[in-house]
Amino acid sequence: MLxxxxxxxxxxxxxxxxxxxxxxxxxxDRFTGLVELPAGWAWLSNEWVLLILVxxxxxxxxxxxxxxFDHVNDVIQTVVRxxxxxxxxxxxxxxxxxxxxxxAAFFASDQWVPVAIGAALALAVHLLKAxxxxxxxxxxxxxxxxxxxxxxDASSVAxxxxxxxxxxxxxxxxxxxxxxxxxxxxxxxxxxAERDAAARSPGSEPVx
Numbered sequence: 001m002l003x004x005x006x007x008x009x010x011x012x013x014x015x016x017x018x019x020x021x022x023x024x025x026x027x028x029d030r031f032t033g034l035v036e037l038p039a040g041w042a043w044l045s046n047e048w049v050l051l052i053l054v055x056x057x058x059x060x061x062x063x064x065x066x067x068x069f070d071h072v073n074d075v076i077q078t079v080v081r082x083x084x085x086x087x088x089x090x091x092x093x094x095x096x097x098x099x100x101x102x103x104a105a106f107f108a109s110d111q112w113v114p115v116a117i118g119a120a121l122a123l124a125v126h127l128l129k130a131x132x133x134x135x136x137x138x139x140x141x142x143x144x145x146x147x148x149x150x151x152x153d154a155s156s157v158a159x160x161x162x163x164x165x166x167x168x169x170x171x172x173x174x175x176x177x178x179x180x181x182x183x184x185x186x187x188x189x190x191x192x193a194e195r196d197a198a199a200r201s202p203g204s205e206p207v208x
Contacts, residue, residue, distance in 0.1 A: 002167045003093045009163025009170035010088035011118035012177065015125025016156040017064075018077060018084035019057035024160045025091055026050045035164060041091035064149040067142030074130040078123075085122020086115035092163060125177060132184045135191070 010021040026044035028035040043049055063073040093114050129152065136144045155173075162169035 005167035005170040006163045007089035007093035007114055007118060008121060009159050009167065009173060010092040011085035011121035012125050012170075012173060013156040013159035013163065014085035014088045014118070015081055015122035016129060016152045016159070017057070017060060018081045018122075019053050019060060020153065020156040021088040021092075021160040021163075022084055023050065023053045023057055024157075024164070025088065026053065028164065037091060044087075044091060061149075061153060064152075065146040067137055067145045070133055070137075070145055070149065071130075074126070074133065077126060078130070081126040082119040082123040085125075086117075086119035089118020089121065090115040128177070128181050128184060131188065132180070135184065135187055 010025070013021040022044060025035060025037065025041075026046075027050060029037045029042075030045035030047070030050065037044060060073065060077070064070050133145070133148070136148050159170065159173045162173065
């Protein structure tokens with residue numbers, strides 16, 4: 001159970017920011033005793049890999065806070081974040097952490113399974129994030145983009161640490177994400193209904 005929560009938390013965090021969970025996994029393995037990556041994932045703690053991940057992290061943090069460009073970034077990240085989520089889930093569930101000292105054997109038998117699960121989880125969160133951002137930008141004339149992006153980055157960090165140190169807290173993160181998803185879906189449906197009503201109104205012009 002803890003292995004699943006650890007992997008899920010890292011994958012969900014990757015859906016918000018592709019690089020944060022990978023940087024934390026590699027850094028904690030290299031510089032602390034909180035995480036011990038298995039041999040197959042030890043490359044994450046290589047100093048050159050960490051340097052590249054940090055550079056990519058900085059680039060995404062900046063790009064995601066620029067109104068308009070954040071949409072372009074989300075399109076690019078449609079491939080990147082699920083990939084990172086698969087890597088994070090796979091490495092997290094087979095690593096020895098302070099919370100998980102005996103990773104489940106069935107993950108080692110079919111290594112593609114956790115990667116696929118992580119990719120799916122990260123993709124779901126990414127799609128939610130990508131759907132919510134245009135609503136925020138439209139409602140705040142783009143001014144809310146940096147604030148929301150910073151909150152997403154902070155949530156990614158919090159989810160990553162929770163997954164590695166106190167996996168049960170990931171349940172709280174999952175509940176929050178589900179509630180946000182429900183709110184975003186309802187808001188988008190409401191906006192679509194308003195556009196349809198305006199388009200049907202006599203003398204009104206169709207709304208794009």
